[in-house]
Amino acid sequence: MIYVRTTTKEFATFAGGCFWCMVEPFDERPGIISVTSGYTGGTVENPTYEQVCSNTTGHVEAVQIEFDSSIMPYKKLVETFWQQIDPTDPYGQFHDRGESYQTAIFYHTDEQKQIAEASKQELENSGRFSKPIVTKILPAKPFYPAEEKHQDYYKKQSFHYRLYKKGSGREDFIKKNWRNKLDxxxxxxxxxxxxxxxxxxxxxxxxxxxxxxxxxxxxxxxxxxxxxxxxxxxxxxxxxxxxxxxxxxxxxxxxxxxxxxxxxxxxxxxxxxxxxxxxxxxxxxxxxxxxxxxxxxxxxxxxxxxxxxxxxxxxxxxxxxxx
Missing domain, CATH: 2.170.150.20 (Peptide methionine sulfoxide reductase.)
Incomplete structure (x- = not known):
């Protein structure tokens, strides 16, 4: 997760598997200015979608969020991030396999690192999952916006997006694992x-x-x-x-x-x-x-x-x- 402080406007980047499914949860919420699909964490400059999917660039698919922290606190964004993923999967997300679909939180400041690690530990201690939480917390690297056809995919191709989110297993996983079970x-x-x-x-x-x-x-x-x-x-x-x-x-x-x-x-x-x-x-x-x-x-x-x-x-x- 990349985190840059400019007064109350900040940037954060989440790697949560397929970036199509990581825009909708953050988009159009209070304090959210923009959500951009892209790539981060690797060594190749300005990579293409095909290059990243080949798992040879070191990049992961991610979303970069510009937000007003006085309205949408950073901690809430982190909580939302966890609720979109399987944090116990080290090899990808759902039916998308490979390093480009691995999950990660990239920190930009010591404060960011502390918040991310505390959040991860809290999730580990909650007992929600029987397996270890493997989502990585790493230093931030440059973020490269993806091609235009991948931006706001959930709006542009809503029918296919819904089919994909359901068919990939993400939707059912979220319902099963992130809905509170009440007595x-x-x-x-x-x-x-x-x-x-x-x-x-x-x-x-x-x-x-x-x-x-x-x-x-x-x-x-x-x-x-x-x-x-x-x-x-x-x-x-x-x-x-x-x-x-x-x-x-x-x-x-x-x-x-x-x-x-x-x-x-x-x-x-x-x-x-x-x-x-x-x-x-x-x-x-x-x-x-x-x-x-x-x-x-x-x-x-x-x-x-x-x-x-x-x-x-x-x-x-x-x-x-x-x-």
């Missing part, structure tokens, strides 16, 4: 009956008879199960439907969208990525000047944290939303 018997004791019904049984609370449908206080909403930040009051508006409505999430990466064909309708369900909680649905009848989307969310799926309690509860970084 529903414990959740049933921790949550109220309506919170459990909504989040674990895909329930829906009554309109106009829920906690936050008309909340006007400043603050953020977090997943009632995991505590992951989901929505901000700065994006909340009265849609007249009787449930909390938002024009966008705080970070789209923290949500999953799935087709819901229940009740004789076809809708887009919204779930939290970390806890897999059912949250609500997203519709295309929102304010046009705000993107046109309406995230209709159950109050019971969330906990509201007022702005003046964000620092106290460990969500200090989100104070920027109210500046």
């Amino acid at each position: 529903k018997s414990k959740l049933k004791k921790q949550l109220t009956s309506i919170q459990f019904h909504v989040t674990q049984e895909n329930g829906t609370e009554r309109p106009f008879q829920n906690e936050y449908w008309n909340n006007e206080e400043e603050g953020i909403y977090v997943d009632i199960v995991s505590g992951e930040p989901l929505f901000s009051s700065t994006d909340q508006y009265d849609a007249g439907c009787g449930w909390p409505s938002f024009t966008k999430p705080i970070d789209l990466y923290q949500l999953k969208k799935e087709i819901d064909s229940t009740h004789g309708m076809v809708r887009t369900e919204v779930r939290s990525k970390t806890a897999d909680s059912h949250l609500g649905h997203v519709f295309e009848d929102g304010p046009k000047d705000k993107g046109g989307l309406r995230y209709c969310i159950n109050s019971a799926a969330m906990r509201f944290i007022p702005k003046d309690r964000l620092r106290e509860e460990g969500y200090e970084e989100y104070l920027r939303l109210f500046e």
Whole structure:
């Protein structure tokens, strides 16, 4: 991972196997300025895709991210990186084999090295994987952008990209190994009956008879199960439907969208990525000047944290939303 500090704008480069699959997780998130596919770690200047894939240049496929660290902390990028890969595979990633598909974090400063090593050790200690974590942490080397056809591949060739991500085994590996496994018997004791019904049984609370449908206080909403930040009051508006409505999430990466064909309708369900909680649905009848989307969310799926309690509860970084 290459890391360059210029005020609050920084650069980071992750090697996580095929670079097609390493753009989408970072792209269009808060604080992300650009994500570029390319090559790093080798000795050949300005290598081509064919040269790198021949495993003769010493380069690995990678993505270089320019980001604003005051909005997207470096530590969060590292966490996202781990969640895209199999860090126990020393020979490549999924069906892509060879040194050009090996994983690595390249450090640029002593601080970066310490953060990367601490993150790796934390993952090792977590017991999430039975095999050792083999992702390398190495000094940074020059980064060479890949050919234009490889840039933003998940957008340009979305159908083929989805087939590849699924067919390569990456998508199923992520679902199996990076989705938190929750004990529903414990959740049933921790949550109220309506919170459990909504989040674990895909329930829906009554309109106009829920906690936050008309909340006007400043603050953020977090997943009632995991505590992951989901929505901000700065994006909340009265849609007249009787449930909390938002024009966008705080970070789209923290949500999953799935087709819901229940009740004789076809809708887009919204779930939290970390806890897999059912949250609500997203519709295309929102304010046009705000993107046109309406995230209709159950109050019971969330906990509201007022702005003046964000620092106290460990969500200090989100104070920027109210500046």
